[in-house]
Amino acid sequence: MKKIAISIGDINGVGPQLALSQHETIKNLCEPIYCAHPQLxxxxxxxxxxxxxxxMVFVLPNAPVPPIRAGEICPESGRYSYKSFLQACTLADKGEVAGICTLPIHKKAWQLGGITAIGHTEVLANRYEKKAIMMLGCKEMFVALFSDHIALKNVNATIKxxxxxxxxxxxxxxxxxxxxxxxxxxxxxxDGGLIGxxxxxxxxxxxxxxxxxxxEIFIGPIPPDTAFSPQNRQEYRFxxxxxxxxGLAPLKALYFYESINITLNIPILRTSVDHGVAFNIxxxxxxxxxxxLNAIDLAAQYGSVDEKNQTQYPKDKV
Structure with a gap:
């Protein structure tokens, strides 16, 4: 059974609860390695x-254990979730796990904690010096994003x-x-250049x-307001x-609970939940x-370690 490293996410959110409540289920899918302190x-x-x-098997992040303040945005929880994530990446880099699964962080808590990266995807892009491709979805439909966490006013300038x-x-x-x-x-x-x-x-x-x-792999461009029609969703999966x-508004309207996040084009397999910290609950x-569960399942199915002892994303359809 493959080993999967799990970063705990923001401890003031639902990450720890998901890890604890689903442990009995996911240990039938993989050998989970939790990047967190047992005391936490x-x-x-x-x-x-x-x-x-x-x-539960633990690998300790290089960070002190902060107190849990349920539903609060705290620099301490931001730093801990960041260190937990880095620990998971290190395990993958060393070939000690077949992939990593990340529980949700709070981006503002990262900022307050002194982390300059906006989120997981940016850290991965910088760490591996690659264009990290963000793809979200489930077995019925996947959506890849050309631009991800940037302001709407900056999108036009990226279209080159x-x-x-x-x-x-x-x-x-x-x-x-x-x-x-x-x-x-x-x-x-x-409209032929009338609107840009x-x-x-x-x-x-x-x-x-x-x-x-x-x-003819790529078809389009097609207007976004008709792209996700029932007919197109029957014909296209990606x-x-x-x-x-x-891209994500229709995906989450259709498959909010099933969808997951996958980072492509990097030398490790990273999957994640496709939701936030849910401080309200x-x-x-x-x-x-x-x-x-879907994120763990995909990581367990496709994660692998090559002959150079590096975790690899499989080059076939998910």
């Missing part, structure tokens, strides 16, 4: 009124021919899907990427959105565990 999980158990499983062409080719090399539908940027894909010319650049990048790949919310009610 014991503190969470006391708040939840539950007994901590006696067979070569970066987009490279992105499409790299995405294909990671997933090897038969075809994918590419969303445009402007309403009606610009970015969609012309997208179309040119699609043509060049398909040429280099030797097939979609590419130029902007975070345009943390340590109060049981969070829906389906995204976490």
């Amino acid at each position: 999980l014991q503190n969470a158990c006391e708040l939840l009124g539950i007994v901590m499983p006696n067979d 021919f070569k970066p987009l062409c490279d992105f499409l080719i790299q995405f294909y090399q990671c997933v090897k899907m038969k075809k994918a539908l590419v969303l445009g940027l402007n309403p009606h894909c610009g 010319d970015e969609d012309t650049i997208i179309a040119q990048a699609i043509i060049e990427a398909n040429k280099q790949l030797g097939g 979609f590419i959105s130029m902007y975070h919310d345009v 943390a340590y109060k009610t049981q969070p829906n565990p389906q995204s976490y």
